[in-house]
Amino acid sequence: MNDWVGALGFEVAQTPHIDRLSERGTLFTNAHAPSPKCNPSRTAILSGLRPSTTGVYANGEWWKPNLPDVVMLPRYFKDNGYYAAGGGKVFHHTPGFNPPDSWDEYFDLITDLKTDGFLVPYRRPNHLTSFDWGPLDKTDMEMGDGATVRWAEQFLSRDHDRPFFLAVGLFQPHLPFYAPRAWYDSVSAEDAPVPLDKPGDRDDIPEAGLKMADYRVADLELILEHGDMDDVVRSYTAGIRHADALIGRVLDALDASAYAEDTIVMLWSDHGYHFGEKHHLTKNTLWERSSRVPLAIIAPGVSTPGGRCSRPVSLINLYPTLADLCDLPAREEIEGVSLRPLLEDPQAEWERPAVMTFGRNNHAVRSERYRYIRYASGEEELYDHSADPDEWTNLAGDPAHAGIIAQHAQWLPAVNAPQALLKRDFIFDAEAYTWQRRPEEQTQ
Numbered sequence: 001m002n003d004w005v006g007a008l009g010f011e012v013a014q015t016p017h018i019d020r021l022s023e024r025g026t027l028f029t030n031a032h033a034p035s036p037k038c039n040p041s042r043t044a045i046l047s048g049l050r051p052s053t054t055g056v057y058a059n060g061e062w063w064k065p066n067l068p069d070v071v072m073l074p075r076y077f078k079d080n081g082y083y084a085a086g087g088g089k090v091f092h093h094t095p096g097f098n099p100p101d102s103w104d105e106y107f108d109l110i111t112d113l114k115t116d117g118f119l120v121p122y123r124r125p126n127h128l129t130s131f132d133w134g135p136l137d138k139t140d141m142e143m144g145d146g147a148t149v150r151w152a153e154q155f156l157s158r159d160h161d162r163p164f165f166l167a168v169g170l171f172q173p174h175l176p177f178y179a180p181r182a183w184y185d186s187v188s189a190e191d192a193p194v195p196l197d198k199p200g201d202r203d204d205i206p207e208a209g210l211k212m213a214d215y216r217v218a219d220l221e222l223i224l225e226h227g228d229m230d231d232v233v234r235s236y237t238a239g240i241r242h243a244d245a246l247i248g249r250v251l252d253a254l255d256a257s258a259y260a261e262d263t264i265v266m267l268w269s270d271h272g273y274h275f276g277e278k279h280h281l282t283k284n285t286l287w288e289r290s291s292r293v294p295l296a297i298i299a300p301g302v303s304t305p306g307g308r309c310s311r312p313v314s315l316i317n318l319y320p321t322l323a324d325l326c327d328l329p330a331r332e333e334i335e336g337v338s339l340r341p342l343l344e345d346p347q348a349e350w351e352r353p354a355v356m357t358f359g360r361n362n363h364a365v366r367s368e369r370y371r372y373i374r375y376a377s378g379e380e381e382l383y384d385h386s387a388d389p390d391e392w393t394n395l396a397g398d399p400a401h402a403g404i405i406a407q408h409a410q411w412l413p414a415v416n417a418p419q420a421l422l423k424r425d426f427i428f429d430a431e432a433y434t435w436q437r438r439p440e441e442q443t444q
Helices: 016-024 038-047 073-079 144-157 181-186 207-213 217-225 229-255 315-325 340-344 399-409
Strands: 026-028 083-088 105-107 133-136 164-169 177-180 265-268 295-298 307-309 354-357 363-366 370-374 380-384 426-429 434-437
Touching: 016 229, 016 265, 016 295, 026 340, 038 073, 038 315, 073 083, 073 164, 073 315, 083 144, 105 144, 133 181, 133 229, 144 164, 144 229, 177 181, 177 229, 181 229, 217 229, 229 265, 265 315, 315 340, 370 399, 380 399
Parallel strands: 026 307, 083 105, 083 164, 133 177
Antiparallel strands: 026 295, 265 295, 354 363, 363 370, 370 380, 426 434
């Protein structure tokens, strides 16, 4: 989910339930995913370790066999006496990414892939299962995410004899951009403006940045060729409204439960999404659009109701924040830090920027004002968000900004681990949920 929510100033998205959740706690208006791709982002969030430390840079690396000794967030709570329950998309959603030993209970993701064809008549052959969008003749609760929410509602209605850790993972808005027809029909052109692909915007971007931006460019150009970007953005916006309605049901279930007064709530998304900005589609860049996400935290007795925090924060901080709020022992290896000071005072001093990584030795550093990018090639970008929120002017080549670049460069990760082993390097037994290292001669 992009930062297209009302609480972050995108009122036309119409997200009343995300907005009310934000009003009950602290909304972080400058929050960023640790990586602009699902698996490396979620692995970093749930491990508290940077992609540059783990080597998990993409979707083709199972984290468990690469990081056998890492204690992920749900397992950490489980080991500390909590009942750990999850549902939907929490880790990456394909087989091998969600080991059952992390949980006491799990409700598997139900996706909304059509079995009787596709809504979009044209497609690229290698993206048949995801390159699709449009309305489905279903209600919110008939969708796959609706099943996850129904499970969460039932969980919150039960009597629990020990504290619980509950992760409710919604799939939408995720490609394929499916939403119930009622939400699709509710979106007008004014509700779903197509972002500007400014002519000449890529002229000052270095080669490494252009290479990232060209990922899936064939899909973008196919959409543009058929004049369908309006409908793509409409479908995505409908998916946001659908997700917002389901979030409202979870909040209502919490409020009606015995746990309403002493339950911490965190809302986050794993990364952002481009719709043509810089002639790019999807995520996979180190620009603002790929990393900025909604983040709201309700911590009873700690967070500031209606609080707004503009300090730059990374979602890698969620693990240590939850440990801190629940008075659990800190894990020394965790690289994030607790956000508790900002929950107590959203204007508190905060010197740490948010750091994002995509691929080995490619990083972005986001301070309150600037975004600095350095690629493995040594090429750089610098954007002043106080004057250029759309990142149209790369200032990295201007000697006047050398001091700003040096200030941000000191936060670049010192460790850039080699890429973790890929799926092809293992034999995965789905029934036993185990991995065996494949003989080297079979991986060539």
